[in-house]
Amino acid sequence: MIEQKVLQNLGLSEKEAQIYLALLELGKSTVVQIAKQAKIKRPTTYLILDSLKQKGLVSEIPEQSRTWYAPESPEALEQTVKHALSDFHELLPVLKSSFSRGTKPTIRYYDDRDVIENLYYNEIFPARKLYFYGTSVKKINETWPNMFEQWERYWWPKKSRAGHKVFEIVDNDPEDIAYAKQSIGKREVRIAPKGKQFLADNAIADDKIMITSFDPVFAVIIESPQLADTYRALVELAWEASIPAKDWNEKQKPKVQLV
Structure with a gap:
């Protein structure tokens, strides 16, 4: 799947990309629904959702006795990539200097x-x-x-x-x-x-x-x-x-x- 490959190129793992794409298709969903859509076991799905929450790509919504998950807009991923690129540009002169000295x-x-x-x-x-x-x-x-x-x-x-x-x-x-x-x-x-x-x-x-x-x-x-x-x-x-x-x-x- 092209979308999954692109997301992986942007820094998501294979399973993170699968679950994020599943959430984009489903919208607000439970872990059971997400695991079924992504074809990933439920315990693994919990772990991946926590990882995506830390990256700002998933929101957790407690409602009564159930916990729901909703995807953040893809623009959130774009901002994450921009921040990472900005950090890289700040570090680039140091990396180039190290490369020059060791080459x-x-x-x-x-x-x-x-x-x-x-x-x-x-x-x-x-x-x-x-x-x-x-x-x-x-x-x-x-x-x-x-x-x-x-x-x-x-x-x-x-x-x-x-x-x-x-x-x-x-x-x-x-x-x-x-x-x-x-x-x-x-x-x-x-x-x-x-x-x-x-x-x-x-x-x-x-x-x-x-x-x-x-x-x-x-x-x-x-x-x-x-x-x-x-x-x-x-x-x-x-x-x-x-x-x-x-x-x-x-x-x-x-x-x-x-x-």
Whole structure:
């Protein structure tokens, strides 16, 4: 029975679901009537009714020499589930912290272009705090022609509205510089100092580090809170050494060099 399965998925036991459904069909009933409708022995029915009373799904109504039971509205179960979900959400940060501390780093390798593109869309771009370092606009456009369009039209506006932080440090080729300058007024994209070129795109998204090679095309994702924090600190140092697009000119020599 579908209804019984749904109730069990919401936290009721098999017999609790059977008796609650029987009560919904019968309305106000005696234990004998409920046990018969649910096809459960009377002593067990008493125990299950007590359990359902504790969960706020059944009311006990004494009348003269008999005790009647009535079902609470299904909305009562909805409220129980909502309260449980609210409690879970409050506990979730603690659970995630425990999970992170006890989880070994994982490393994943990919060499399929389409799969790697989807990794950007599904695992990297949605992060609340996102760092890009050594991005080559030219190489990404050659490998995934639609990626920057997707980023500019969909992902960046969505992240901006949500208040997410994005750090972008691009290479210093003409296409990278043009991209950085086009971003003036929307967000700050910085340019790596002259003489510093990068052969891979580096992204740090929450607890994930993604390193993408373009020739040949492959990507590695490392999931580790400790490593992600370390790489974020390195990118923040690189951010200080990089040049804001509004300050870039072709003849300048950066005062700070990346090591």
